[in-house]
Amino acid sequence: MDIQKSDALRRMPVLSLVLPCYNEQEVLPETTRQLEALLARLQASGEIAEGSAIYYVDDGSRDATWDMISSYSEQSDKVCGIKLxxxxxxxxxxxxxxxxxxxxxxxxxxADLQDDLEAIPRMVAEYRKGSEIVFAVRRRRNKDTFFKRVSAESYYKFLAFMGVQIVYNHADFRLMSRRAVESLRSYDETHLFLRGLIPQLGYKSSTVEFDRAERFAGESKYPLTKMLSLAWQGVTSFSAYPLRLITGVGMAISILSLAMAFWAIVTKLFTNQALPGWASTVIPMYFLGGVQLLSLGIIGEYVAKIFESSKNRPRFHVESLCGKGFSEDGSR
Structure with missing residues (x-):
């Protein structure tokens, strides 16, 4: 019976589209229109079951985002909202x-419609073939600026070099089965980097390629500073390589210092070329001082993560829910 039920879910699953939103009032009308049309089409073709819906997550927006989500949820049983x-x-x-x-x-x-919605039916098809996780991977980065393209691709390669398990050119456009989501629930990470965390779940996965479009409206909520912060999060949350690098640098400097000391002694004893000067003192002092400060900074980053994780504070609080996808008491 369980096998038959599992096969039925594979053939016609209930699909939930999860979209984080922060000040997205300009794009929400078009996003809702396109997603509702997509759900209706997939349901009519028998690819997903009745009860499939859109779940907007309002991440403390300061504009009319939540008011619009609430309004859409009253007008349609396909739209639900979660307000942090x-x-x-x-x-x-x-x-x-x-x-x-x-x-x-x-x-x-x-929510900005940059992710190709036509990739969603292909992701559902991969799930029906047996994949628990389906990663949507960018086919090309021709829409990015030269700097963003080079920096992004270099970052993925850098993470791989650091030993972080990550899907190349994949961000947060992905499908997860209920089984995979429940496994993710058991992770109590304080510093989240989902694109590095989810591949560690280990379930059968596949990839679907897509082309990323231009943002439909509004401004990007990921400026350079936030992108750099997320990048550093990915390195320090999943790799201890920087700490090991400090050890390697320390050993290399120690060996170099011993070699320089040996060279200075030999020069002093056997030649007349030894010239007193500040360079031999000041340059190594500044160099070693810089290395020490950098090392302390990297160690401090890891210590800070330990400190913040030890407090075990909640990662979020849900203020309210709306939509027919939730029962009156807020349960699923």
Whole structure:
């Protein structure tokens, strides 16, 4: 009976689309229109079951985003909303949506319509073939600026070099089965980097390629500073390589210092070329001082993560829910 039920879910799963939102009032009308049309089409073709819906996660928006979500949820049983008590960042909002929304499969995507919606039917098809996780991977980066393209591709390669398991050119556009989501629930990471965490779940996965479009409206909520912060998060959350690098640098400097000391002694005893000067003193002093400060900074970053994790504070608080996808008491 369980096998038959599992096969039925594979054939026609309930799909939940999870979209974190922060000040997205300009794009929400078009996003809702396109996603509702997509759900209706997939349901009519028998690819997903009735009860599939859109779940917007309002990450403490300061504009009319939540008012619009609430209004859409009253007009349509395909739209639901999750409101966080304050802004907690994209990764926490996304995790909240995944852990709160119901459904047999959940697909996370951005609300700005840059993720190709036509990739969603192919992701569902991969799930029906047996994949528990389906990663949407960018086919090319021709829409990015030269700097963003080079920096992004270099970053993925750098993470791989650091030993971080990550899917190349994949962000947060992915499908997860209910089984994978429940496994993700057991992770108590304080510093979230989902694109590095989810591949560690280990379930059968596959990839679907897509082309990323231009943002439909509004401004990007990921400026350079936030991108750099997320990048550093990925390195320090999943790799101890920087700490090992400090050890290697320390050993190399020690060996170099001993070699220089030996050279100075030989020069002093056997030649007349020894010239007193400040360079031999000041340059090594500044160099070693810089290395020490850099090393302390890297160690401090890891210590700070330990400190923040030890407090075990909640990653988010849900202020309110709306939509027919939730029962009156707020349960799934």
């Amino acid at each position: 008590s304050r802004n907690r960042g994209h990764q926490n909002a996304l995790l909240c949506g995944l852990l709160t929304a119901p459904g047999d499969i959940l697909i996370s995507l951005d």
